[in-house]
Amino acid sequence: MNKEATQGSSFWRFLNLLEDGFLCVLLLGLVMLAFTQIVLRNLLGVGLVWADPVLRQTVLWVAMVGAGIATREYRHIHVNIVTRFLPIRIKAGVGFLTDIFASVVCALLTYATWSLVMDEYHYHVEGNLVGSVPMWVSQAILPFAFALISLRFLRFSIISLKCMIRGEDVSEFKGKGEAEA
Amino acid sequence: MISMIVFISIVVFLFLGAPVFAVLSSIALFGFYLGGMHMSIVGTEVFRLSSNPVLISIPLFTFAGFLLGESKAPDRMVKFCQAILGWVPGGLAIVTVFTCAFFTAFNGASGVTIIVIGGLLYPALLSEKYPERFSLGLVTTGGCLGLLFAPSIPLILYGIIAKQPVFDMFVAGFFPCLLVLCVFSVYSMLRAAYQYKIKRTPFHFRTLGSAFWLAKWELMIPVIVLGGIYSSIFAVSEAAAITAFYVFVVEVLIFREISLQRLVRLMSQSMIMVGGILIIVASAISMANFLIDAEVPTRLFDFIVGNIHSKFMFLLCLNGFVLILGVLIDIFSATVIVVPLLVPVAQQYDINLVHLGIIFLANMAMGYQTPLVGLDVLIASFRFKKPVLELTRAALPYMGLLLISQIFITYWPDLSLFLLRLMGKPY
Numbered sequence: 001m002n003k004e005a006t007q008g009s010s011f012w013r014f015l016n017l018l019e020d021g022f023l024c025v026l027l028l029g030l031v032m033l034a035f036t037q038i039v040l041r042n043l044l045g046v047g048l049v050w051a052d053p054v055l056r057q058t059v060l061w062v063a064m065v066g067a068g069i070a071t072r073e074y075r076h077i078h079v080n081i082v083t084r085f086l087p088i089r090i091k092a093g094v095g096f097l098t099d100i101f102a103s104v105v106c107a108l109l110t111y112a113t114w115s116l117v118m119d120e121y122h123y124h125v126e127g128n129l130v131g132s133v134p135m136w137v138s139q140a141i142l143p144f145a146f147a148l149i150s151l152r153f154l155r156f157s158i159i160s161l162k163c164m165i166r167g168e169d170v171s172e173f174k175g176k177g178e179a180e181a
Numbered sequence: 182m183i184s185m186i187v188f189i190s191i192v193v194f195l196f197l198g199a200p201v202f203a204v205l206s207s208i209a210l211f212g213f214y215l216g217g218m219h220m221s222i223v224g225t226e227v228f229r230l231s232s233n234p235v236l237i238s239i240p241l242f243t244f245a246g247f248l249l250g251e252s253k254a255p256d257r258m259v260k261f262c263q264a265i266l267g268w269v270p271g272g273l274a275i276v277t278v279f280t281c282a283f284f285t286a287f288n289g290a291s292g293v294t295i296i297v298i299g300g301l302l303y304p305a306l307l308s309e310k311y312p313e314r315f316s317l318g319l320v321t322t323g324g325c326l327g328l329l330f331a332p333s334i335p336l337i338l339y340g341i342i343a344k345q346p347v348f349d350m351f352v353a354g355f356f357p358c359l360l361v362l363c364v365f366s367v368y369s370m371l372r373a374a375y376q377y378k379i380k381r382t383p384f385h386f387r388t389l390g391s392a393f394w395l396a397k398w399e400l401m402i403p404v405i406v407l408g409g410i411y412s413s414i415f416a417v418s419e420a421a422a423i424t425a426f427y428v429f430v431v432e433v434l435i436f437r438e439i440s441l442q443r444l445v446r447l448m449s450q451s452m453i454m455v456g457g458i459l460i461i462v463a464s465a466i467s468m469a470n471f472l473i474d475a476e477v478p479t480r481l482f483d484f485i486v487g488n489i490h491s492k493f494m495f496l497l498c499l500n501g502f503v504l505i506l507g508v509l510i511d512i513f514s515a516t517v518i519v520v521p522l523l524v525p526v527a528q529q530y531d532i533n534l535v536h537l538g539i540i541f542l543a544n545m546a547m548g549y550q551t552p553l554v555g556l557d558v559l560i561a562s563f564r565f566k567k568p569v570l571e572l573t574r575a576a577l578p579y580m581g582l583l584l585i586s587q588i589f590i591t592y593w594p595d596l597s598l599f600l601l602r603l604m605g606k607p608y
Contacts, residue, residue: 034426
């Protein structure tokens with residue numbers, strides 16, 4: 001397969017860049033804000049009221065964006081004790097099944113979390129995050145992340161299927177896997 | 182009947198290599214569907230990831246660990262340890278044991294230890310005329326040492342899942358981990374002195390002084406983390422924030438050893454690990470409620486309590502079970518799936534939950550050394566370009582040492598708990 005298949009079209013590459021950038025901003029923000037809060041609290045005896053809830057939501061965002069990137073590099077934690085010993089073609093076939101499975105589950109999770117956001121939007125169960133920012137704004141990361149993850153697994157399933165038909169090794173197209181990370 | 186088939190096929194998907202989080206979520210989704218509840222409940226459960234104040238320490242410590250691994254900190258730490266311990270018989274082997282433990286505590290068992298520390302020390306061991314097999318086994322097994330030292334992620338995760346204070350887990354892990362390091366050190370010392378007759382390097386105050394000066398920034402990290410946490414100046418999440426900030430300033434701004442491009446790469450790499458772990462935690466939380474509804478824990482509880490009658494037997498079975506578990510799945514998935522089920526059972530046998538965590542994690546760590554398929558064996562095989570079979574053989578004696586330590590850790594609860602008692606905690 002050509003470079004296009006491994007790295008994806010320019011749409012995916014643009015998305016990757018956007019993701020990396022966004023993740024860096026989130027992570028640096030997390031470190032800086034957490035540190036500032038400690039300095040303020042321990043040295044000056046005052047803390048930012050909004051900092052703790054915002055930090056907790058940032059952890060969620062970091063986790064979801066991180067999980068998105070993990071999908072992109074095919075690095076989600078999985079059990080590989082069986083697949084390790086399978087021949088290339090069967091491995092690709094099994095990969096097709098598990099990718100489709102993951103894609104469907106994530107599509108359902110997209111729906112589940114989307115309903116959560118809609119409920120929150122209409123009924124304000126959790127109250128506001130900080131000030132006048134409602135909680136659904138932070139929750140909105142969930143359906144977006146799961147939709148993206150679902151799409152990526154769908155893409156991988158197609159790659160697996162192609163590999164199975166052509167008898168190629170899937171691992172070449174799915175990132176290097178944990179042992180070589 | 183249909184639900185049975187669905188559940189079995191979900192487990193099959195787990196072993197066929199579907200992502201663990203997808204498998205757990207599918208159980209939660211299917212369970213709530215059976216219960217006739219709306220799917221948004223699963224969404225609510227996933228969102229609960231943002232309600233735990235300790236969770237923030239996982240991305241922060243992981244980020245710090247990756248920064249340390251990417252900079253030249255390992256180099257400086259190794260030089261410092263060599264200057265202190267080099268003159269002891271088996272000195273370099275002991276240096277390997279301790280630096281591996283230090284970095285694994287920060288990196289989790291991500292394999293970074295083997296790649297970075299092993300990559301540094303394996304050639305050094307060979308050049309000091311340690312035999313190849315001894316050295317390979319040491320750096321391979323080194324990847325799982327230090328998992329019980331603060332601030333390792335498995336300790337934090339266990340604390341969160343088993344609802345035990347993370348601080349207590351940090352304290353409880355200290356002596357069991359030290360025991361393992363001492364067993365390894367004594368073993369290396371004896372072999373180096375009597376069997377291999379390795380030449381000792383003389384001790385120089387000047388070398389130590391300059392090595393200390395070079396590593397001064399990194400040497401402050403244990404002081405901040407351990408000192409800050411153990412003396413209760415900082416909460417665990419605060420220590421995490423300080424560590425991440427401090428390591429960032431030292432390695433990126435003071436030493437300038439990490440270019441901007443590598444920094445971006447490192448951030449996404451470290452958060453891949455964090456995202457991978459936290460999404461499993463979220464899916465496990467949503468699955469746990471369903472399991473309770475389906476009375477899985479109670480059934481398991483009745484089964485075990487009905488069949489195993491003594492604490493001793495239970496612990497023995499636990500060791501065996503977790504050893505097999507460690508072969509099958511990784512430490513994070515195992516923790517979130519199995520620990521909620523183990524907790525009520527262990528309480529029935531009067532086992533302290535903090536001690537249970539230490540037993541569980543020390544036991545799981547051995548899974549990384551599993552012959553042929555253990556993650557550490559595979560990573561070392563990749564890093565040192567040696568066949569898996571050869572590494573398996575090299576790691577075997579160390580596996581034996583780990584097993585011996587495991588016996589002490591399991592059947593001597595005070596080893597884990599006495600420090601907590603000294604601190605006036607009711608254990």
